[in-house]
Amino acid sequence: MTYLYFPARLAWRQLVHDRTKLIAAIFGVLFACVLVFMQLGFKDSLYASAASAPSRLSGDLFLMHKQSEAMWRPVNFKRSELMRTLGHPAVAQVSPLYIALAPFKNIETEVKRTLMVYGFNPDAQLFDINNVRNMHGELQLKDTVLFDEYSRPEFGPIRQLLEAGQNVTEINDYKLKIIGTFQLGVSFAADGNVVTSDLNFMRIFPNKKPGDIELGVIKLHPGASIKQVQAELSSLLNEFVNIFTFEELLEYEKLYWSNTAPIGFIFGFGTVMGLVVGLVIVYQILFTDIANYRNEFATLKAMGYQHGYFIRVVFASAFFLAILGFIPGYILSLGLYHLAESQIFMPMPMSFSKVTTVFFFILSMCATASFLAIRKLKDANPADMF
Amino acid sequence: MPALIDVHNLDFSFGSGELTQPVLKNVTISINKGEVVLMTGPSGSGKTTFLTIIGGLRQASNGSVKVLDQQLINSTEQVKVKVRQQTGYIFQQHNLLKPLTALQNVSMTLEMHNHMTERERLTQAADMLKAVGLGDRLNYKPEQLSGGQRQRVSIARALVGKPRIVLADEPTASLDKQSGQDAVGILKQLAKELGTTILLVTHDYRILDIADRVVELEDGMIQNA
Known part of the structure; x- marks a missing residue:
C-alpha cells in the first residue's frame, strides 16, 4: 500500500x-x-x-432502393417489386411508405420551412407511435395530417394553435388540416415531421405516382424466421433493391451519417x-x-x-x-x-x-x-x- | 577499529580520449566509525567528486572504494541504493520540499523504512527536530524559516534515519558565522551520540575545530592523509 x-x-x-x-x-x-x-x-x-424515424417503424423486413443513401433522401422504386414479396408464404402484409421533403407554412407567420412528410395507408399501422396508431381512422379523411409536436419551434406552436381552433395550413402549397399531434423528434435531415395517408400524400405531391415508392415495409406471419425469409426474398427480388431487417435498416441509417456524411x-x-x-x-x-x-x-x-x-x-x-x-x-x-x-x-x-x-x-x-x-x-x- | 570508509588507489577522471581530465589521482584514505573528518582544499581540487563517489552517486571504475563493506567500484544500482539509504546528506542548499512542513520533510527520510507506522515516523521526526532546537517549528514550511533553521531541518532530515555515515558538502556556505557554527555544532554533537561517521567538505576555516581529522585535497591528491 x-x-x-x-x-x-x-x-x-x-x-x-x-x-x-x-x-x-x-x-x-x-x-x-x-x-x-x-x-x-x-x-x-x-x-x-x-435513426429516430426508422426506429419507430413497425415491420420485419424493409425494401429500399440500392441507390438510396438514407431514408431522408430516397430513390424510389416500383410498388410491384414490393408486391412480389407477397408470393412468399411467410409474408403476412406489405405496405408502401412514401417519403418526401416539403415546405410547411407556419400558421402564424406564414413563413415556409421544410419538413419531412410520411405517407402510408393508416390502417397498415406502419409507425409504432401512440397517437398515429390511435388516429388511423381520422387520418383516412381527405386533406388531414398529424403534426410532430417535437418539431422545431419555427413551425409554430401547433399544439396551442390546435387548441385555439387554428388548424389550417399549407404543405407544398396544398391546403390541409392538422387534426392532431404525435411525438417523434427532429433529426439533422428534417426539422419537423408530419404523417398523412397515402391518398393525401398524392394530393400534396400531385406529380407523385402511387406506383413509385420510397420504402417497402413487410410484416411476416408470427413465428417466421426473419433471416431465412430475408435470404429467400433477396433471391426473388430485383438486384437494385436492398432488403433489410429492422436492425440492418437502423445500422444503414447510422452508417450514412458516420461515413457518407463527414x-x-x-x-x-x-x-x-x-x-x-x-x-x-x-x-x-x-x-x-x-x-x-x-x-x-x-x-x-x-x-x-x-x-x-x-x-x-x-x-x-x-x-x-x-x-x-x-x-x-x-x-x-x-x-x-x-x-x-x-x-x-x-x-x-x-x-x-x-x-x-x-x-x-x-x-x-x-x-x-x-x-x-x-x-x-x-x-x-x-x-x-x- | 574497522574502517567504515576504505579507499585505495582511487583514480577518477571526467571526459575521454584527449579531453580526459583527471580529477582524483591515487587517493587512499580510510575513515573509522564515529570519526569526524573535514576535507578542505581549493575549488576544483576534486573534493565534491570524491564525496559523490563515496555516497554512491557517481560511478568510479579504478581502484577500490569500500563503504559499509560494499565495493562501490563498478557496482550495480542496487548496491549504490543500499549505501545511499544508510547515508545522510547535507547540501549547501537545504533542498527541503517547499509544500511540506519541517516535520513532514524530516519524516520523508523515514518513509523509506517500511516497518514503521506513521505515528512512529512523526514521533521520531519530531524528536529529531527538537534535538536540533526546532521543537517549536514542527509545522512551519521552509519559507517560514530562516536560513539557519532550514539548514538545521536538513540536518535533522539527514540524521533521523540513524545513518552510519553523513556526507556534507559546504553545509555552512550559505549561512552567517553564528548560524553556521551552531549548525555544525549540533551536527557533530548528534553524530557523536549516534556514533555516526561524518565526512564534511568545506572551504569554511571557521569550523575546522569540530573535526577529529582534517584532510587536504589538492589537484586530486591527498596532501596529509
Missing part, C-alpha cells in the same frame, strides 16, 4: 501547495472534458435522431482536438513541477529514493488532475446537455457508458501527459547536486 500511498501523498501535497497552478490545471482538464462530452453528445444525438469525422476530430489541448496543459503543469522540484527530488534520490518513486509521484499528480477536472467537467456538461435538449431539441442523454468513455479518455490523456513528462525526471540527478 505504501508503494502507491507515499508518492500519491507527496503528489497531493505538491498540488495543493500551489493553488493558482492547481486551478489552471483543473481548468485545462475541465475544458477537455466538456469539449469531449459535447462532441460525443452531439455525435450520439445525431445518430439517435437520424459528420462522424468532424465530431471525431473535435474530440481529438479537445484531448490534445488538455494533454498539452497537463503536460505543461507536470513538466514545470518536475523542473521546479529538480533539486529536491535529486536530494531524495541521494538519500536512497529510487527513480520509480518519482514516476509514481508524477502519475499520481496526473491522476488527481484527471479526477479534479472530470468532476466539474461532468457537472458542467450535464448542464449543457440539458440546455441543448431544451434549446435545440436534440436528444442528448447522459448515458453511463458515455460518462465512463469520457472518463477513460481523460484518464488516458493525463497518463499520456505523464509519460511525456517523466523524461524530465532524468534531470534530477543527485551527482549534479554537490
Whole structure:
C-alpha cells in the first residue's frame, strides 16, 4: 500500500501547495472534458435522431432502393417489386411508405420551412407511435395530417394553435388540416415531421405516382424466421433493391451519417482536438513541477529514493488532475446537455457508458501527459547536486 | 577499529580520449566509525567528486572504494541504493520540499523504512527536530524559516534515519558565522551520540575545530592523509 500511498501523498501535497497552478490545471482538464462530452453528445444525438424515424417503424423486413443513401433522401422504386414479396408464404402484409421533403407554412407567420412528410395507408399501422396508431381512422379523411409536436419551434406552436381552433395550413402549397399531434423528434435531415395517408400524400405531391415508392415495409406471419425469409426474398427480388431487417435498416441509417456524411469525422476530430489541448496543459503543469522540484527530488534520490518513486509521484499528480477536472467537467456538461435538449431539441442523454468513455479518455490523456513528462525526471540527478 | 570508509588507489577522471581530465589521482584514505573528518582544499581540487563517489552517486571504475563493506567500484544500482539509504546528506542548499512542513520533510527520510507506522515516523521526526532546537517549528514550511533553521531541518532530515555515515558538502556556505557554527555544532554533537561517521567538505576555516581529522585535497591528491 505504501508503494502507491507515499508518492500519491507527496503528489497531493505538491498540488495543493500551489493553488493558482492547481486551478489552471483543473481548468485545462475541465475544458477537455466538456469539449469531449459535447462532441460525443452531439455525435450520439445525431445518430439517435437520424435513426429516430426508422426506429419507430413497425415491420420485419424493409425494401429500399440500392441507390438510396438514407431514408431522408430516397430513390424510389416500383410498388410491384414490393408486391412480389407477397408470393412468399411467410409474408403476412406489405405496405408502401412514401417519403418526401416539403415546405410547411407556419400558421402564424406564414413563413415556409421544410419538413419531412410520411405517407402510408393508416390502417397498415406502419409507425409504432401512440397517437398515429390511435388516429388511423381520422387520418383516412381527405386533406388531414398529424403534426410532430417535437418539431422545431419555427413551425409554430401547433399544439396551442390546435387548441385555439387554428388548424389550417399549407404543405407544398396544398391546403390541409392538422387534426392532431404525435411525438417523434427532429433529426439533422428534417426539422419537423408530419404523417398523412397515402391518398393525401398524392394530393400534396400531385406529380407523385402511387406506383413509385420510397420504402417497402413487410410484416411476416408470427413465428417466421426473419433471416431465412430475408435470404429467400433477396433471391426473388430485383438486384437494385436492398432488403433489410429492422436492425440492418437502423445500422444503414447510422452508417450514412458516420461515413457518407463527414459528420462522424468532424465530431471525431473535435474530440481529438479537445484531448490534445488538455494533454498539452497537463503536460505543461507536470513538466514545470518536475523542473521546479529538480533539486529536491535529486536530494531524495541521494538519500536512497529510487527513480520509480518519482514516476509514481508524477502519475499520481496526473491522476488527481484527471479526477479534479472530470468532476466539474461532468457537472458542467450535464448542464449543457440539458440546455441543448431544451434549446435545440436534440436528444442528448447522459448515458453511463458515455460518462465512463469520457472518463477513460481523460484518464488516458493525463497518463499520456505523464509519460511525456517523466523524461524530465532524468534531470534530477543527485551527482549534479554537490 | 574497522574502517567504515576504505579507499585505495582511487583514480577518477571526467571526459575521454584527449579531453580526459583527471580529477582524483591515487587517493587512499580510510575513515573509522564515529570519526569526524573535514576535507578542505581549493575549488576544483576534486573534493565534491570524491564525496559523490563515496555516497554512491557517481560511478568510479579504478581502484577500490569500500563503504559499509560494499565495493562501490563498478557496482550495480542496487548496491549504490543500499549505501545511499544508510547515508545522510547535507547540501549547501537545504533542498527541503517547499509544500511540506519541517516535520513532514524530516519524516520523508523515514518513509523509506517500511516497518514503521506513521505515528512512529512523526514521533521520531519530531524528536529529531527538537534535538536540533526546532521543537517549536514542527509545522512551519521552509519559507517560514530562516536560513539557519532550514539548514538545521536538513540536518535533522539527514540524521533521523540513524545513518552510519553523513556526507556534507559546504553545509555552512550559505549561512552567517553564528548560524553556521551552531549548525555544525549540533551536527557533530548528534553524530557523536549516534556514533555516526561524518565526512564534511568545506572551504569554511571557521569550523575546522569540530573535526577529529582534517584532510587536504589538492589537484586530486591527498596532501596529509
